[in-house]
Amino acid sequence: MSSIRYEKDANGVVTLLLDAPGQPVNTMNAAFQADLREVVDRLEAERDQIRGVIFASAKRTFFAGGDLKALMAVRAEDAAAFFRELEAMKACLRRIEKLGRPVVAALNGSALGGGLEIALSCHARLCIDDPSIEIGFPEVTLGLLPGAGGVVKTVRLLGLQAALPFLTEGRRVAPAKARSMGLVDGLARDRDELLASALAWIDAHPDARQPWDNPGHRIPGGTPSSPAVAAVLPIAPALLLQQTRGNFPAPEAILAAAVESAQVDFDTAMRIESRHMTRLVTGQVAKNMIGTLFFQLNEVKAGKSRPIGPPRWRARRVGILGAGMMGAGIAWACASRGVPCVLKDLDLAKAEQGKAYSARLLAGRVEKGRSSAADADKVLAAITPSADVADLSDCDLVIEAVFENRETKAQVTREAEAVLDAGAVVASNTSTLPITGLAEASARPEQFIGLHFFSPVDRMQLVEIIKGERTSIETLAKAFDFVLQIGKTPIVVNDARGFYTSRVFGTFVNEGMALLGEGVPAAVVENAAWQIGMPVGPLAVLDEVSLKLADDVLHQELADLERERHEHHAHDHACGHEHEHGHDHGHGHRHAHKVKSRRVPESAVYVLEKMAHGFGRMGRAHGGGFYDYPKHGEKTLWPGLSVFERGGRSIPFEDIKDRLLYAQAIETIRCLQEGVLESTRDANIGSIFGWGFPAWTGGTIQFVNHVGARAFAARAQELAQRHGERFAPPELLTKHAADDTPL
Numbered sequence: 001m002s003s004i005r006y007e008k009d010a011n012g013v014v015t016l017l018l019d020a021p022g023q024p025v026n027t028m029n030a031a032f033q034a035d036l037r038e039v040v041d042r043l044e045a046e047r048d049q050i051r052g053v054i055f056a057s058a059k060r061t062f063f064a065g066g067d068l069k070a071l072m073a074v075r076a077e078d079a080a081a082f083f084r085e086l087e088a089m090k091a092c093l094r095r096i097e098k099l100g101r102p103v104v105a106a107l108n109g110s111a112l113g114g115g116l117e118i119a120l121s122c123h124a125r126l127c128i129d130d131p132s133i134e135i136g137f138p139e140v141t142l143g144l145l146p147g148a149g150g151v152v153k154t155v156r157l158l159g160l161q162a163a164l165p166f167l168t169e170g171r172r173v174a175p176a177k178a179r180s181m182g183l184v185d186g187l188a189r190d191r192d193e194l195l196a197s198a199l200a201w202i203d204a205h206p207d208a209r210q211p212w213d214n215p216g217h218r219i220p221g222g223t224p225s226s227p228a229v230a231a232v233l234p235i236a237p238a239l240l241l242q243q244t245r246g247n248f249p250a251p252e253a254i255l256a257a258a259v260e261s262a263q264v265d266f267d268t269a270m271r272i273e274s275r276h277m278t279r280l281v282t283g284q285v286a287k288n289m290i291g292t293l294f295f296q297l298n299e300v301k302a303g304k305s306r307p308i309g310p311p312r313w314r315a316r317r318v319g320i321l322g323a324g325m326m327g328a329g330i331a332w333a334c335a336s337r338g339v340p341c342v343l344k345d346l347d348l349a350k351a352e353q354g355k356a357y358s359a360r361l362l363a364g365r366v367e368k369g370r371s372s373a374a375d376a377d378k379v380l381a382a383i384t385p386s387a388d389v390a391d392l393s394d395c396d397l398v399i400e401a402v403f404e405n406r407e408t409k410a411q412v413t414r415e416a417e418a419v420l421d422a423g424a425v426v427a428s429n430t431s432t433l434p435i436t437g438l439a440e441a442s443a444r445p446e447q448f449i450g451l452h453f454f455s456p457v458d459r460m461q462l463v464e465i466i467k468g469e470r471t472s473i474e475t476l477a478k479a480f481d482f483v484l485q486i487g488k489t490p491i492v493v494n495d496a497r498g499f500y501t502s503r504v505f506g507t508f509v510n511e512g513m514a515l516l517g518e519g520v521p522a523a524v525v526e527n528a529a530w531q532i533g534m535p536v537g538p539l540a541v542l543d544e545v546s547l548k549l550a551d552d553v554l555h556q557e558l559a560d561l562e563r564e565r566h567e568h569h570a571h572d573h574a575c576g577h578e579h580e581h582g583h584d585h586g587h588g589h590r591h592a593h594k595v596k597s598r599r600v601p602e603s604a605v606y607v608l609e610k611m612a613h614g615f616g617r618m619g620r621a622h623g624g625g626f627y628d629y630p631k632h633g634e635k636t637l638w639p640g641l642s643v644f645e646r647g648g649r650s651i652p653f654e655d656i657k658d659r660l661l662y663a664q665a666i667e668t669i670r671c672l673q674e675g676v677l678e679s680t681r682d683a684n685i686g687s688i689f690g691w692g693f694p695a696w697t698g699g700t701i702q703f704v705n706h707v708g709a710r711a712f713a714a715r716a717q718e719l720a721q722r723h724g725e726r727f728a729p730p731e732l733l734t735k736h737a738a739d740d741t742p743l
Contacts, residue, residue, distance in 0.1 A: 002020075002021050002031060002035065003018065003019065003020045003021065003026065003031055003032045003035045004016050004017065004018055004019070004032070004035045004036065004039050005017040005019055005058075006039060006042065008046075008049075008050070011051060012049055012050050012051035012052075013050075013051055013052050013053070013054065013199060013202060014043065014046075014050055014052070014053045014054070015053075015054045015056055016039060016053060016054065016055050016056070017056055017057070017058050018055065018056070018057045018058065018059070018062070018063060019057070019058035019059065020032065020059075024059070025059055025061055025063075025064035026057060026059055026061070026062075026063045026064060026115070027063075027064050027065060027066065027067050027114070028063075028065065028066045028067055028089070028114040028118075028148070029067035029070060030067070030070065033085075033088075033089055033092070036089075036092055036093075037092050040092055040095045040096060043096075043099060043101075044095065044099065047099065047100060047101060050101050051101065051202060051206075052101055052102040052103070052104065052199075052202030052203075052206075053096075053099070053101060053102070053103040053104070053122075054103075054104050054105075054106050054195070054198045054199075054202070055103070055104070055105045055106065055118065055119070055122055056106045056108065056195070056198075057107075057108055057109065059109065060108075060109050061109035061110045061111075061115070062105070062107045062108060062109050062110060062111040062115050062119070063111055063112075063114060063115025063116075063118055063119075064110075064112060064113070064114075064115060065112050065113030065114040065115055065138075065139075066113055066114045066139075066144075066148075068142070068290050068294055068295070071144070071281055071286070071290065072287055072290055072291065074281045074282055075282065076282045078282065079278050079279075079282045082278055082281060082282070083274055083275065083278045086147055086148070086274045086277060086278065087270075087271070087274055089148055090148055090149055090270055090274065093117070093118070093121040093148065093149060094121075094270075096121050096122070097121055097123075097209075097210050097213070098209075098213070101208075102123055102124070102201065102202045102205045102206060102207075102208035103121075103122040103123050103124075103208070104122055104123065104124045104125075104126060104198040104201050104202060105118065105119035105122040105124070105125045105126070106126055106194050106195055106197075106198045107119060107125060107126065107127035107128065107133070107135075107175075107184070107194075108128055108191055108194060109128075109133055110133050110134040110135070111125075111127075111134075111135055112134060112135070112136055112137070112138055112172065113137055113138060113139055113146060113150075114146075114148055116135060116136065116137060116146070116150065116183075117146055117148040117149050117150045117153075118148075120149060120150065120153045120154070120157075120183075121149065123205065123208035123209065123210060124185045124186070124198075124201050124205070124208070125183065125184045125185055126184070126185060126186045126187070126188060126194055126197050126198055126201065127175040127178065127179075127184045127186075127187055127188070127194070128175065128187070128188050128189070128190060128191065128194055129175050129176060129187040129188065129189060130174075130175065131174045131175075131176070132174075133174065133175050134172040134173070134174070135172065135173050135174070135175065135177075135178040135183060135184065136166070136170065136171050136172035136173055137150050137154070137166070137167055137170060137171075138170040138172060139170065139250070140167065140168060140169070140170040140248075140250045140251055140254060141170040141289070141293065142286065142289045142290045142293060142294055143248070143249070143250050143280060143283070143285045143286030143287075143288070143289040143290065143696075144250055144277070144280050144281065144286050144290075145167070145250055145253050145254045145257060145273070145276060145277055145280060146167065147273060147274060147276075147277030147278075147280075147281075149270060149273070150167070150273075151163075151167060151254060151257045151258055151261065151273050151276075152257075152261045152266070152269045152270055152272075152273050153212070154166065154167060154183075155219065155258050155261060155262050156211065156212045156217070156219055156262075156266075157182055157183065157211065157220075158181060158182055158183070158220060159219055159220030159221035159222075160219070160221060160222075160223075160224070160229055160233075160258060160259070160262055161221050161229070161232070162181065162220070162221070163258060164236065164254075164255065164258055166181075167254045167258065168240065168251040168254050168255060175187055185201075186201070212266050213266075219262055223262050223263055224259050224262055224263055225263070233259065236255060237252075237255065240252060240255055245530065245531055245532075245533055246531070247285075247532070247533045247694060247696040248285065248695075248696050249279070249280060249283060249285055249286075250280055250285075250286070253276040253277075253279065253280055254276075256276060257272055257273045257276040260272050261273060284706055285696050287698075288696065288697055288698025288699075288702050288703075288706055289695060289696065289698060291698055291702060292684045292685065292688065292698040292699050292702055293688070293695065293698075296681040296684055296685055296699075297489070297685055299681055300489055300490065300491065300681060300682070300685055301484065301489065303480065303484075304679070304681065305480070305490070305491065305492040305678070305679065305681070305682055306476070306477055306480040306481070306492075307473040307474075307476055307477045307480075309473060309477075310473060310474045310477035310478070312481055313477065313478045313481045313482070314481065314482075314485055315334075315339055315396055315397045315478075315482050315485060316340075316394075316396050317339075317340045317341065317342070317394055317395045317396060317397075318334050318339055318340070318341040318342070318395055318396075318397045318398070318399065318482075319341065319342045319344065319391075319392040319395035319397070319398035319399070319416065320334075320341055320342065320343050320344065320398075320399050320401060321344055321398065321399070321400040321401060321402055321412045321416060322344075322345060322400065322401040322402040322403075322412075323343050323344070323345040323350050323351045323353060323354025323355075323385070324354070324401065324402075325357075325455060325456075326401040326429055326453060326455060326457065327343060327345075327354055327401035327402075327429075328343070328353075328354035328355070328357035328358070329357070329453065329455065329456055329457025329458055330399055330401055330429065330453055330457055331343045331354060331355065331357075331358060331383050332357065332358045332361060332457060332458050333453070333457050333458070333486045333487075333488065334382070334383075334486055335358060335379045335380070335382035335383045336358075336379055336458075336486075337485065337486045337487050338382065339382065339485065339486060340382045340384070341382065341383055341384070342384045342386050342391050342392055342395060343355055343383055343384065343385050343386065344385075344386045344387065344388075344389065344391065344392065345385075345387060346387065347387050348385060348386070348387040350387075351385035351386055351387060352385045354385065355380070355383045355385045358379065358380060358383055359380060361458055362376040362379060362380065363376070389415050389416065389418075389419055390419055392416055392419055392420060393419045393420065393421075394421075395420065395424060396421070396423065396424050396425070397424065397425045397426075397427065397478070397482060398416045398420065398424065398425070398426050398427070399427045399428075399429055399451055400412050400413060400416070400426065400427065400428045400429060401429040401453075404430060404431070404432065404433060406433060406437065406438065409428060409430070409433070409438055409441070410438070410440075410441030411441075413426055413428075413438070413441045413442055413448075414441055414442075414443075417442060417443055417444070422444075423447075424447070425447050425448075425449065425475050425478050425479065426442060426444075426447060426448050426449075427448070427449050427450065427451040427479060428448075428449075428450050428451070429450075429451055429452060429453050430450060430452065431452055431498075431499075431501075431502045432497065432498050432499070432502050432553075434468075434495050434496065434497055435448070435449065435450040435466045435467070435468035435471070435495045436468040436469045436470070436495050438450075438468075439468045439469075439470060439471075445468060445470040445471070446470050446471060446472040446475060447471075447472065447475050448468055448470075448471060448475070449465065449466065449467065449468065449471050449475050449476065449479045450464070450465065450466030450467075450468070450495075450499070451463055451464075451465060451466075451479060451482075451483070452464035452465075452466060452499065452501065452502075453488075454501075454690060454691075460689070460690075461487075461488055461489045461689050462488065462489050462490075462491065462501075462685070462686060462689035462690045463483045463488045463489065463490050463491075464490075464491055464493060464499055464500065464501050464686065464690065465479050465480060465483065465490050465491065465492045465493070466493055466494070466495055466499050467492065467493070467494055467495060468495050469495060476492065480492065489685065489689055491682035491685055491686040491690075492678065492682060493671075493676055493677055493678075493682065493686075494675055494676050494677075494678070496671075496674070496676045499676065500668075500671050500676055500677055500682075500683070500686055501686055501687075501690040501691060503599075503667065503671065503676075504664050504667045504668050504671065504687065504691075504700065505664070505690070505691040506599060507599075507663040507664050507666075507667045507726075508529075508534070508538055508541075508660060508663065508664050508691075509538040509541050509542050509545075509550075510538075510599065510600045510601060510604045510663075511538065511601070511604070511659050511660055511663040512525050512526075512529065512537065512538025512539055512541075512542070512604075512660065513538065513539070513542070513600075513601075513603070513604035513607040513608060514601040514603045514604040514607075514659075515528075515603075515651070515656060515659065516539065516603075516607050516641065516644050517601075517602075517603030517604055517606045517607040517644060518603050518648055518649060518651065519644060519645050519646070519647060519648010519649060519651075520645075520648065520651055520656060521641075521642075521645055522539055522626060522637050522641045522644075523637060524653070524656065525537060525538065525539060525656070526538075526539055526540065526637070528653065528656045528657045528660060529660055531657060532657050532660060532661055532694055533694030533695070533696055533697075534660070534692060534693075534694065535692040538660070539625075539626035539627070539637075540626070540627065540635075542619065542625065542626065543619045543620045543624075543625040543626050543627050544619070544620055545619065546618060546619035546620070546621055546622065546625075547608065547611050547612050547617065547618045547619045547622075547625050548612060548618040548619060548622060549619075550608060550612075551608055551609070551612040551613075551618075554597060554600055554605065554608060557597055557598070557599065557600075558595060558597060561595040561597075561598070562595050601724060601726060607644065610643075610644075611625065611626070615640060617638065617640075624638060625638070626638060626641060651723075655719065655722065655723070658715065658719060659719060659723060659727075661694075661697075661703065662712075662715070662716055662719055662727060663726070663727070664687070664693060664700055665700045665701070665703050665704050665712075666716060666726070666727060666729070666730065666733070668683050668687065668700035668701055669701070669704070669730045669732050669733050669743065670730050671683070672701070672732060672743070673730050673731060673732040680701040680702075680743055683699060683700055683701045684698060684699025684700065684701055684702050685699065686699075687699045687700040701743050704733070704742075704743055705742040705743060708740060709733065709736040709737045709740055709741060709742065709743065710737045710738075710740040712733070712737070713729040713733050713734060713736075713737035714737075716728065716729045716733070717729060
């Protein structure tokens, strides 16, 4: 037994010390399962000499859960074998429950997933009262369910109404909360008291048994047929569907397993749970989510995209130029992680307003009990508002977060560098402007880099790090370390217009406008985006960003292209111009260009110019765009959008959904092909955490692998023939499609 140490004291109490060799945590891998079977055989053989059993851990955590690498390897054809292995594991845990001796789990650290299932197989769970310890079932966040008894036992302990949100949302709770819920039976101050309490519990409960083995046991709150439960249960699937949109099988499987298992005997319930688990493990969604949201995310946090050579670095003091929404958010990100910062604006009043943003966030946290007043004061004290550039002199990193204007950014860069030490790094929080161009204003471009934060900074975890042509590996390493220092998730990309995230997300909103321009009703466009799992529809996003900004960016691109061709930029204000798809522009304003946008489909250009110039609807901040925004009540689609439906062609709904997904995935492949992205890992993590690409896919590149490179290329070609060359498979995709290998 290499992973479990069997120690019996003079009083007949056996301590099973979980200690996987060479591993930082204990996991439910094949070696552990074999060791557990051997341990149970010995416990049963020595039962007459045993007074009780304590499960304890030699690691910092109690037990981390299942072996995700092994789960990733389970294929559809392995379903029967996996089901048998799962049932064998549960049978082993069941033998512990029916040992006839008291068994206690002594939780010295977090017990998540399989760790909590081992604890639930004990007759009591005692835990150190440390708020950093987590108790819960996070399986649903990886496309799985707690398949070693977690669903069945939680329902029998807590009841359906309390268990379902805990299971379907993957909640993690601190020991005190777990005690109040009934998942933990007692709390201890430290490890010594924990083990003493476990011994005392064994003495006090010589005939311990599980609640569900008591003939008089009833599920708290009742079974699905109980009037109180039956009254609310019918709406549960609808509420769940509203959250999952039908894209995530795991929450639905948890609901089914919980309800079904509550209507049968315990052993049958466990088999039902195993069947649902087997279906999830052999499905593709779980593989997508485990691969990206566990393995690739951990690789990012471990520094896989960081240069190897430079030593680890920590920022001592950060300067932030611009105290608007982004600058204020970056100040919060620094101060909340204990990094002192100077928040500078043109005048002190604006800088104070930026600091007030953090004060409001902290007030909310104190009110909800998530922070003490003293801790809140400490965070606020880390932000120094200023209007004096000299206050940046002792900063080793300065982040510029002013307007998206090259001249303004150049001016503040030069001002900051004039007072900084020679080794200080200057970063730009730009979302679109090429870093190499912005670095021209720097006297030391090798120490200039892009740090693209996402709004709102306090909630968005991603930071896109952009390397300029002359950015050094030392500067990249410092930027990477800083992002981890403030608790964010970094991805690294090379310089290009729009970088990765803004460039690819732009294809989503542009495709939404293109669909509208081709006659698809706005409600259908928005609902298609909702159904595939995007956070909001493309038209709603454009309203928030502002159509004015999108129009300005479009015309800047067209002007640049025309200048490249040495042609004049012409404007045509003619009425009644017929669009290439047969749309009548009516009374609208139309710009005619001798060049076509490389980013925006023609039908989307038509919609954007019609909205911005013909109708004067520039977005939410300008009074309304694709939506109306009444003072009281929810926003609604603007009725005037029906003008785009005239003469529209019928487009299959599957094509509409695929156009929104494929546009983003194909543009990501182009980013890989062009070297903007250097890894599929950063592509996947960036898409999910940056703009909310559907998590069930595992990210933009994993979505291609989910479909299969060959099938994806064939579908892309089909979309290209029907809807435009922008869907044509890039060379990199064609190469992988030839032998059907993952990207």
